[in-house]
Amino acid sequence: MNYAPETESFFKRVYAVVRQIPNGRVTSYGAIAKYLGAARSSRMVGWAMNGAGKYPDIPAHRVLNRAGVLTGKHHFPGTHLMQQLLESEGIVVINDQVADFKNLFWDPVLALGMEE
DNA sequence: CAAGTGACTCCTA
DNA sequence: TTAGGAGCCACTT
Numbered sequence: 015m016n017y018a019p020e021t022e023s024f025f026k027r028v029y030a031v032v033r034q035i036p037n038g039r040v041t042s043y044g045a046i047a048k049y050l051g052a053a054r055s056s057r058m059v060g061w062a063m064n065g066a067g068k069y070p071d072i073p074a075h076r077v078l079n080r081a082g083v084l085t086g087k088h089h090f091p092g093t094h095l096m097q098q099l100l101e102s103e104g105i106v107v108i109n110d111q112v113a114d115f116k117n118l119f120w121d122p123v124l125a126l127g128m129e130e
Numbered sequence: 131c132a133a134g135t136g137a138c139t140c141c142t143a
Numbered sequence: 144t145t146a147g148g149a150g151c152c153a154c155t156t
Contacts (some may be wrong), residue, residue: 024153029148043137052151054138056151058138058152058153060136060138062137066137074135074137079138079139080139086137123156134156135153135154136153138151140151141150143146
């Protein structure tokens with residue numbers, strides 16, 4: 015990996031947040047980006063998740079887009095592995111979209127409280 | 131070195 | 144209301 019130290023740090027921050035997502039809850043790329051102070055760099059959060067596959071402790075399946083759609087499910091090994099993982103946590107997924115996403119949404123800014 | 135791509139989001143018509 | 148375009152940062156080619 016040729017990731018610059020700063021980028022790697024950004025990745026770690028993303029992982030730290032994703033790792034703290036409670037079981038059965040989900041969040042969005044934008045929420046994480048906002049918590050990290052990079053609300054306009056939500057794409058980078060997704061890119062960070064791309065490298066999260068190397069970390070077994072990173073529940074990337076709990077990270078969805080702002081609409082609660084499983085946009086990144088194609089990046090998982092299995093075709094519907096992401097949906098299965100969410101369902102195993104009690105989350106209902108319909109048509110690649112999380113049901114009652116608004117209620118299951120976990121905002122790191124509120125949960126962790128902008129400590130940075 | 132320059133252009134293209136993407137696990138996104140927001141603004142405007 | 145839905146649909147479309149621009150902005151964003153880092154990586155790849």
